[in-house]
Amino acid sequence: MKQIKAKIISNSRIKPSYFKMVMRARTAGPGEPVRAGQFINVRVTGRAGVLLRKPLSIYSACGKEHSIEVLYKVVGRGTEVLSRKAGGDELDIIAPLGNGYELPKKPQPVILIGGGTGTASIHFLAETLIEAGFSDVKALIGARDRENVICEKDLNKAGCEVQVATDDGSKGIRGYVSCLFESLAASAGPSMAVYACGPRPMLREVVRISRKFKVPCQVSLEEYMACGVGACMSCVVKTRKPSGGSSKQFVYKRVCSEGPVFDGSEIIWE
């Protein structure tokens, strides 16, 4: 984890409200290996307008080139300001943050599930897995409509088989991405591993299905963040006490530093 100056190489619109930004560390790079599932915390402006940094998953990274890519959707003021940055501009980022996904210990089929912008962190995981020699990597992408289906091509390029589900059926099957997952899980069972990132209700479904079919499952969460380094306690999520027990017995864990990736069974959904 370092606070570094990065130079924007490119910042291009890939869909009406989605942007992909490539940046390169100016000052000494992150210096530590970057893992899939980790994120960066971007300072948008130092002035009054937008105060907090914006956390964005790492979409791709190259250690040798000190380069980091992110893919983001413009949803509010911070991401809007970000979208107006241009190649050559300098960014102040803190990276890498968070724990990242734990790769499977042995070769096995892997299912990646991305919902909305959550697909970004799934993409870097796909790249990592395939580079590490995993050959059976399927990516399931869910989105509201075709306008919000992202990364499909990039995931293909990385070497994944990709299936799409949209709420309105404007692309892929009509329905939730968890349905795609359920049918796959029903046939493959515990021999595979599943990784998911996306909205809460989707993750909850994915965890429920994983448990049903005894599939190990890691989920990456998002929470409103202030510090990004575990200091402020803003970003907590309810997790089961190690001792197990009822959902009344919980510990708040920090998404930024103890996550964003958690074992699916750990999370208490409310």
Next chain:
Amino acid sequence: MKQIKAKIISNSRIKPSYFKMVMRARTAGPGEPVRAGQFINVRVTGRAGVLLRKPLSIYSACGKEHSIEVLYKVVGRGTEVLSRKAGGDELDIIAPLGNGYELPKKPQPVILIGGGTGTASIHFLAETLIEAGFSDVKALIGARDRENVICEKDLNKAGCEVQVATDDGSKGIRGYVSCLFESLAASAGPSMAVYACGPRPMLREVVRISRKFKVPCQVSLEEYMACGVGACMSCVVKTRKPSGGSSKQFVYKRVCSEGPVFDGSEIIWE
């Protein structure tokens, strides 16, 4: 006075920290004739960052084309945001505001004195006077150094004889613009009219010299403004009570609506 949408035609840097912006009314134009000495009040952003509108003198205007020009220096956050606007962007302006200069009733030599960004309002006055048939119009420009001498060429083009004074002597004579004025006033006397816009100490000197040589003198003031239309009482200046009397007997007048142009003898300098 109207709140109008204007389209930026151009916004170009004319000196390291000076910009000239040309805009054209999109919605129905000001609709009333624009006078030299009046100003516009520009909304910089509607968001949190910069709140208040920024008042800028009209540098030039063309009624037929519904166009207005301003010349401004980047001194803080508002003008900085403004400087990053580009041709085609839309601006929300309130125009025209303030009373404007009173032209001389009869043909006579006129001296225009501009200090710093105050030179902008002097420029429009020069154009107006020359168009109205005044043939002897001299412009005296004062600035800290050569980097801050503005409008010289435009004033020449308008048909003025221009003299420059800089504090450090890097352009024109070394010293205050009021010295230039004093020597002119000494020779010409009450047969001429003088108009001045610039920093307080300069205006005060100009008024002192005018009184000494009995030259009629109008000055244009700047004050921190919130509403720009006379409603909030932020922008007041101490003026002598009509009844005359000591400087303890004063009335606060609003620079935005009762000014920005005042008769030099009216102002109580502190």
Next chain:
Amino acid sequence: MGVKKGNELTVNIGGIKMKNPVMTASGTFGYGEEYSRLVDLNKIGAVVTKTITLQPRQGNPVPRLVETPSGIINSIGLQNVGIKMFLKEKLPFLIKFKTRIIVSVAGDKIEDYVRLAGMLDGEKVDGIELNISCPNVKGAGNSGKRNKLFAQDKDITHELVSRVRKETGLPLIVKLTPNVTDIAAIALEAEAAGADAIALVNTFQAMAIDVDNRKPVIAAGSGGLSGPAIKPIALRMVWETARAISIPVIGMGGIMSTGDALEFIIAGASAVSIGTGIFVNPQLPLEIARGIRDYMTKNRIKTVNEITGARS
């Protein structure tokens, strides 16, 4: 949907029937006339005048204003034409419009408020707003250092409001200062003393310093903070007050959009006032009135009152 057009926005604020719940905040809209060429006064729920005093006032020295992050500090010092000139020269202009006229008044002592209310009683105005957030001479005498405001003291608030209450049948709005430990307690006192509505918040006492010459930026030393910066605090105070009292609350503090206005209404405000926002965009009161109507249409809400305090 059976919603009668043009009807759903009306509110009744302590007897003042307004065509929509959007008002102008005292001191930011002059006497109405100044903005009348930019804004259609007929479309504003109510115009609250600049605070008027018995005698004309010159106000404070300049600079009176400075911008801060998402806010402004002002110290106008109640520069106004005085009640006589107001009645003679300012009111006649205002009454030409189909809006409600609320006259804000203030004084140095309780007696001043009583006299002002008396002078307004027979006039063509729709209500009086008691600005009791200006320095209280009595309090100042006590502490020596710090000017206490009327509205910082429960007992003085009670006495002031009940004495004015006896003087006039006009609807009485009491405007409170946020510079207190317990805003609801003061509001309760004003209600008990006969107020018809409570307006909050006035500005927060604040300061800015010029570090180069080590002096306050505002000539008077300190001033009042307004604008979006204070909105979260103002909103909390409106919420706290609305739960405590039974008379209507007029909410204000940093309203810059329909969303902001709705936040105040949901927190419990029956109407909202726009102050600093008018400087930024004079059309704001009109845009917000329209925006509230659109929100109601979208959410099938028939009257504004349905969402007042609807916070679940």
Next chain:
Amino acid sequence: MGVKKGNELTVNIGGIKMKNPVMTASGTFGYGEEYSRLVDLNKIGAVVTKTITLQPRQGNPVPRLVETPSGIINSIGLQNVGIKMFLKEKLPFLIKFKTRIIVSVAGDKIEDYVRLAGMLDGEKVDGIELNISCPNVKGAGNSGKRNKLFAQDKDITHELVSRVRKETGLPLIVKLTPNVTDIAAIALEAEAAGADAIALVNTFQAMAIDVDNRKPVIAAGSGGLSGPAIKPIALRMVWETARAISIPVIGMGGIMSTGDALEFIIAGASAVSIGTGIFVNPQLPLEIARGIRDYMTKNRIKTVNEITGARS
């Protein structure tokens, strides 16, 4: 200029000698460790820990945070590891650095503060900060509705501080809430009861509402506002307080730059704390310490104390 390098920035805050007047604000810098890979703790005047309670606390439900114009509202609810775990696992890390360690503590009743101070007394810490701005169970019992804070009551403040004072010889900083009518009066009470320094301000009670589902954005309903939005009010309070008391004031509230820090110092603060600003730029405390030194060099000022309260 005869100014000894590395010397001019030192300050003495009620017995705590700091190498520079820039501290971290409680709750925004964790236990120091979290930021230690990003920030050189050796260069910070003092680290104030997250507020510690007797027992570990889970804190409030989420969402706990929302951004507002130039500010943030938080309602963490004092999630912390508790004093035992702090002493065992967090303090040993912190004492490795050449900075001053100030432990912020809070409790539900006065007795809790007394016990916490007792437990810290023999430890390797440089001072205790009493965060008396958290809900006071006694007060809550009285009003039924509203949680009163210890620091909203002069008498409770006095009693709390004097009882803790008897328990420890460590420098005692009392941190006040800005949600009061008269901040100086509370500070005077804390001083009289034996405080060595006053820290202000804590956050302003504030609220945000989600207009789509008509609910508060923050799960707990309301929270505390911090950041540049509150700076002008905080500055005024520091100025008012510094003029009233004789012990040092630690100023905070929205400091985002050297200029902001200098404003507080000129208003009367002997040291400043950075809270929200750390989230934006973790290097800020270091940059401000350097910035203050540059300002002093430029203006030929030999010691920070020379400009503390130098407002002319």
